[in-house]
Amino acid sequence: MTSIAFIGLGNMGRPMALNLVKAGHQVAVCDLDQAAVAALVAAGATAATSAGAAAAGAEVVVTMLPAGRHVRSVCEGEAGVFAHAAAGSLVIDCSTIDVDTARALAAAAAAKGLQMLDAPVSGGTGGAAAGTLTFMVGGEEAAVERARPLLAAMGKTIVHAGAAGSGQAAKICNNMLLGIAMIGTAEAFALADRLGLDRQKLFDISSTSSGQCWSLTTYCPVPGPVPTSPANRGYAPGFTAAMMLKDLQLAQTAALTSGASTPLGALAAQVYQLMVRTGDGDKDFSGIFETLSRTP
Ligand code: NAD
Numbered sequence: 001m002t003s004i005a006f007i008g009l010g011n012m013g014r015p016m017a018l019n020l021v022k023a024g025h026q027v028a029v030c031d032l033d034q035a036a037v038a039a040l041v042a043a044g045a046t047a048a049t050s051a052g053a054a055a056a057g058a059e060v061v062v063t064m065l066p067a068g069r070h071v072r073s074v075c076e077g078e079a080g081v082f083a084h085a086a087a088g089s090l091v092i093d094c095s096t097i098d099v100d101t102a103r104a105l106a107a108a109a110a111a112k113g114l115q116m117l118d119a120p121v122s123g124g125t126g127g128a129a130a131g132t133l134t135f136m137v138g139g140e141e142a143a144v145e146r147a148r149p150l151l152a153a154m155g156k157t158i159v160h161a162g163a164a165g166s167g168q169a170a171k172i173c174n175n176m177l178l179g180i181a182m183i184g185t186a187e188a189f190a191l192a193d194r195l196g197l198d199r200q201k202l203f204d205i206s207s208t209s210s211g212q213c214w215s216l217t218t219y220c221p222v223p224g225p226v227p228t229s230p231a232n233r234g235y236a237p238g239f240t241a242a243m244m245l246k247d248l249q250l251a252q253t254a255a256l257t258s259g260a261s262t263p264l265g266a267l268a269a270q271v272y273q274l275m276v277r278t279g280d281g282d283k284d285f286s287g288i289f290e291t292l293s294r295t296p
Contacts, residue, residue: 001025002150005054005061006045007074007081008095009036012121013064015128016094016154020062021045023153028054051075052084060150061091067246068101075105087113092147094135096120096247099165099172099254106139106164115143118164119151120171124239132156136174138166172254175247178215179268179285185215186289189222193293200225221289235280235287242281245272 002025006017009031017040021027027045030053031037037047048054051074055061061081065071071093075081081091091109093102093116102118109116117139127133133155137144144160151158161170188211192202203225207217220226230238248269255262275281275291283290 002060003058004028004150005030005048005051005058005081006040006064007031007051007054007061008064008066008070009033009040010064010066011125012094012128014039015125016062016064016133017045018043019128019131019154020150025150025153028058030054050079051081052079055081055085055089055091058085059089060147061085061089062150063091063093063095065093065095067095068097071095071097071105072101076108082109082112082114085112085114089114090143090146091116092119092150093117094119094121096171096250097168098250099168100257102138102168103165115140115146116164117143117147118167119147120167121155122171122174123155124237128154135159136161136167136170138162138164138168138170140164168250169254172247172251175244176251176262176265176268179244179248179272180264181213182215182219182221182286183268183271183288183292185213186221186286186292189289190292215286219286221286230284230286231289235283235290237282238284238286240282241272241275241285241287244285245269245276245281248272 004020004025004027006027007030017029021044028048029037029040029045030048030051041047063071063074091114106116117137119135119137121133121135123133131154134157135151135155137160161167199222220229221231223231251265252269275288280287
């Protein structure tokens with residue numbers, strides 16, 4: 001049994017914290033939303049008044065927050081995690097944030113005598129509830145080994161990607177690839193529609209040809225060929241277009257600062273911006289098929 005502070009009980013954090021409670025750990029929770037805190041307390045967690053207060057009594061602190069600025073505000077400052085966690089504590093940030101912030105926070109944590117990992121996840125809210133998330137972890141080997149049993153209570157695949165920031169790097173590289181592949185898949189179906197080619201025929205051919213990819217065979221953006229894909233439920237998420245846009249923008253920031261050439265990543269960010277700006281940010285990102293089909 002480990003004493004854990006869990007900060008950020010949103011769509012992902014809530015089920016992840018619940019899995020830690022179910023695994024028998026002592027979990028102190030903190031969120032700006034008191035209803036989210038109350039739900040976890042009802043399941044066996046204890047409520048903390050601030051991130052720092054939660055961290056003060058914990059061996060391990062887990063954060064699951066929207067973006068880099070939220071993680072900074074929770075970790076730094078007088079009421080923050082770094083000021084209150086005991087020396088030797090382990091901080092695991094599972095949020096998807098920019099690589100530079102992840103590296104800066106890891107350095108600041110080390111200066112305070114704390115271990116810190118960036119451990120963003122893949123698998124969505126379904127994976128969080130089922131405890132089947134994939135963790136992409138950046139940081140020192142010893143800290144990763146210390147975190148492994150706790151991560152295993154929330155996920156089934158744990159990959160040590162490299163030094164601090166490498167987890168975030170892996171996450172944005174993967175999601176940039178996914179965004180580009182989904183747009184390509186949706187464009188192929190939009191073109192097929194205009195050419196009068198049956199969608200199922202295109203699926204049957206491309207899924208066994210060189211166009212085969214996850215966006216086609218697992219997450220097909222048109223209704224029909226893959227019954228479990230969001231296209232069959234009005235593009236209810238899944239993974240929202242707004243979240244995909246956030247990750248594509250993080251990839252572009254990283255490309256700019258590192259000097260990488262990612263022209264298709266840049267274009268993919270603009271295409272998802274179009275989807276979000278036209279009011280579909282809350283739909284699943286595979287709904288980009290509708291956005292493209294509407295374009296004259
Ligand atoms: P969310 O917006 O549902 O939850 C964020 C929570 O953080 C909210 O409950 C909010 O009240 C809380 N919060 C914000 N600032 C706080 C503060 N200062 N102190 C305490 N609590 C604070 O977001 P989510 O969907 O749970 O996503 C969390 C992270 O996981 C994001 O970085 C996201 O990109 C990533 N992610 C999400 C998914 C997904 O499918 N939802 C999948 C993979 C990764």
